[in-house]
Amino acid sequence: MSPTLSGVLAPVLTPFQANLEIDVPRFVDHCRSLLADGCSALAVFGTTSEANSLSVEERERLLLALLEAGIPPEKLLPGTGCCALPDTVRLTRAATRAGCAGVLMLPPFYYKNLSDEAVFRSFAAVIDRVADPRLRIFLYHIPNYSQVGIPLAVIQRLRKAYPEIVVGLKDSSGDFSNTRAILDNVPGFQVFVGSERYLLANLRAGGAGCITATANVNAAAIAKAFHDRTEEAQAGIDQVRIFFEQFPMIPALKAELAERRNDPAWRTVRPPLVELPAEALRRAR
């Protein structure tokens, strides 16, 4: 079994050129800087990465580009959950064969009001088709976006059916009582919170760390808070989080990078997102 994943992971922002094509060199640079700043791994192709605005082929090519650029696969936790089973299988297989630490997997999210049986089968169908003992899945619970959640009963059933494969979860529900219920009821599970607001609470309850959007702009401080485990460090990173929560998160983080690097290209987002005016962050400070 692969080593346990812990610490602070960034769902890496995906930069685009003016024509909305992926800007590979800026992406590779940003990945390197996040690892240098103390991220333990990179959750590329997450919600913050606008991954659901990328085609399957774009994600495949970008993963290859990262590996060719020398980013170690064991530092990668790509998002691979799509609406369509063949897409999820294809991306998951590619990540597993490349030696990634694992994958972060959304449930299929177009059809709503799914039964527990439906959610279980959706993940099981992927696992059975990828059919690779190296596969490590972190379930991605983000009901505000997917509208399809991953109930505790489904987690327990998956864990029982695939104990070596379904190894952890990212809880982006924003409801720490849900995180705590998972930690209390799923022994050995590697649980990440989706916001550093719950980092200290999660670590104290036995969690593994956080996978958080704001790591794109505050990785060093969040990584330090992970190591220090003090209320003071927690309060410091909370301030930065609260600032960015005033805005649509993804455009705001891109605007912040554009400002810091004096590189307006970073502001570009793909539809359906809309970029943040350059002055919006400055006015709020």
Added chain:
Amino acid sequence: MSPTLSGVLAPVLTPFQANLEIDVPRFVDHCRSLLADGCSALAVFGTTSEANSLSVEERERLLLALLEAGIPPEKLLPGTGCCALPDTVRLTRAATRAGCAGVLMLPPFYYKNLSDEAVFRSFAAVIDRVADPRLRIFLYHIPNYSQVGIPLAVIQRLRKAYPEIVVGLKDSSGDFSNTRAILDNVPGFQVFVGSERYLLANLRAGGAGCITATANVNAAAIAKAFHDRTEEAQAGIDQVRIFFEQFPMIPALKAELAERRNDPAWRTVRPPLVELPAEALRRAR
């Protein structure tokens, strides 16, 4: 400009083999029988078609297979709206170049709480990239699934910006006051309701017809109700609709076809859907 679309369209069920691959011969047969039963066109790759459970390549290949089987492109209104702009552009371009009557386009549906500006830009970006004067878009408003709706103000703005291209809408909100507001405020728009329950009301208000799941099992009667425009015919098709609304719609329609044709293969669905037990429909009758 292409001729106006009207009447009864079926969002065609997609049959799968036991291994969950698309069953092309059964699909072509079903398309032919729906046209023979009086459907004016086929809204392939809709919600009922489990289209969001198909990869982009699967949809491209299946469209080609239909054309090769002799289904006239002017009888096709494929669904092409995906989460990712490049996917929507690719499918829309393929349908347009093939000479399809138009496309039925979901907004991108992963990111939620979009502003009107965001929804407008999402469609505009597709239109600008496809850049083909033959393109005809029917907007697909189905907020219960997509969670991203298409507000009247966005419809009006799209209509003004692209009067020859944005020609109609399918309203699957189930809220006829929304349908009526569109008919009243968007002159010349071809408006379909997403359920035959509102067929007569829609026709009386100036609408074009319906695009309805149950056409997969009741096309002849719904087509007759479209032509007769009587309360009696409407009441008859309502009964069938109400029967199927007791169940998860897609598995129930597949189970019905499996029963009628004595062909259990029709019951198969892709995750995240779960097939309906064979006896469920029989017990309810």
